[in-house]
Amino acid sequence: MKLIFSFYIKIAVVLSLLFLFNACASKQDIVYYQNIDGMSSQQNANSYEIKIRPDDLLSIIVSAEDPEITIPFNLRTVSMVSPSRQDISRGQETMQLYLVDSNGNIEFPVLGKLNVGGYSRTDVQKMLHDKIAVYIKNPIINFRIMNFKISVQGEVTVPGTYTVSSERITLIEALAMAKDLTIYGKRDNILIIREVDGVKTYNRVDITKADFINSPFYYLVQNDVIYVEPNKNKINGAAVGPNTGVLISITSLIITIITLIVTSSN
Structure with a gap:
C-alpha cells in the first residue's frame, strides 16, 4: 500500500x-528594449510626418488680420439640431470637413480642385499658404486630420479602436492606450496591418529588441491595425x-x- x-x-x-x-x-519573452544600451541615438526620427490619404477628413481653416476677407476661403459651419428641437439657434454648430477622394483630391473654395494625397501636412499647409497669399496678405492656415484612428487587437488589456488627436503616435503609445500587452501576448511577433497605395501590407515587429524604434513601423499611420497574437x-x-x-x-x-x-x- x-x-x-x-x-x-x-x-x-x-x-x-x-x-x-x-x-x-523567460526574460527574453517579456522584457522590452533588451538591447537598447548598445544602440546609438537616432536623430532622424523626429522628422516623421504622416501623409494625406484617400478618405481622410481634413479640417482646414484660413484666418488673417481681417476675418471678413477669409470668409470665401472657409467652409460654412452647419447647425446640427435634434428632431425634437424647433429652435435652430440651440443646435450645435459644426465646421464642415474636406473629404479626400480616391484620387487624393479635395475641392477647396476659390482655389478649386487641389491634389493633397501623398503629401505631408507641412507640404499641404505651404501649398495652401502660397496659393491663398495671392488673395490675402499673410494668411494663417490651420490644418488637421480629423479621422486619424488605429485599432489594437489580440492579447492586450483593452482592445479597441482609438482616435488619435495629435496626428502622430508610436506603436508603444498605441499599446499603452490599450493598457499594454497581457502576460500572454507574444512580444516578438506583433503584426501591423497597413495599407500602402491601396494595397494591404502585413508587417512583423519585435518589441523585445530596441532596434524596432528605427523601423518604418515605430510610428503608426492612420487606420493601422495592430494585432498581438497569444504566446x-x-x-x-x-x-x-x-x-x-x-x-x-x-x-x-x-x-x-x-x-x-x-x-x-x-
Whole structure:
C-alpha cells in the first residue's frame, strides 16, 4: 500500500512540475528594449510626418488680420439640431470637413480642385499658404486630420479602436492606450496591418529588441491595425485548460483516499 501511495505522490509532483514549467516565461519573452544600451541615438526620427490619404477628413481653416476677407476661403459651419428641437439657434454648430477622394483630391473654395494625397501636412499647409497669399496678405492656415484612428487587437488589456488627436503616435503609445500587452501576448511577433497605395501590407515587429524604434513601423499611420497574437502558454492553456483542473482534482482525490487508507491500516 505504501508503494501505491508513493507512486501517486510522484505523479502529483510530476504534474505540478509540468504545470510550473509551462507557466514559466523567460526574460527574453517579456522584457522590452533588451538591447537598447548598445544602440546609438537616432536623430532622424523626429522628422516623421504622416501623409494625406484617400478618405481622410481634413479640417482646414484660413484666418488673417481681417476675418471678413477669409470668409470665401472657409467652409460654412452647419447647425446640427435634434428632431425634437424647433429652435435652430440651440443646435450645435459644426465646421464642415474636406473629404479626400480616391484620387487624393479635395475641392477647396476659390482655389478649386487641389491634389493633397501623398503629401505631408507641412507640404499641404505651404501649398495652401502660397496659393491663398495671392488673395490675402499673410494668411494663417490651420490644418488637421480629423479621422486619424488605429485599432489594437489580440492579447492586450483593452482592445479597441482609438482616435488619435495629435496626428502622430508610436506603436508603444498605441499599446499603452490599450493598457499594454497581457502576460500572454507574444512580444516578438506583433503584426501591423497597413495599407500602402491601396494595397494591404502585413508587417512583423519585435518589441523585445530596441532596434524596432528605427523601423518604418515605430510610428503608426492612420487606420493601422495592430494585432498581438497569444504566446504558446495561452494557446496550450486554451487547449488543455478545462481538463487540467479536472485532472488535478482527481489526482488530489486519489491521494486523499490513499492517505486515509494507509493511515487507517497503520
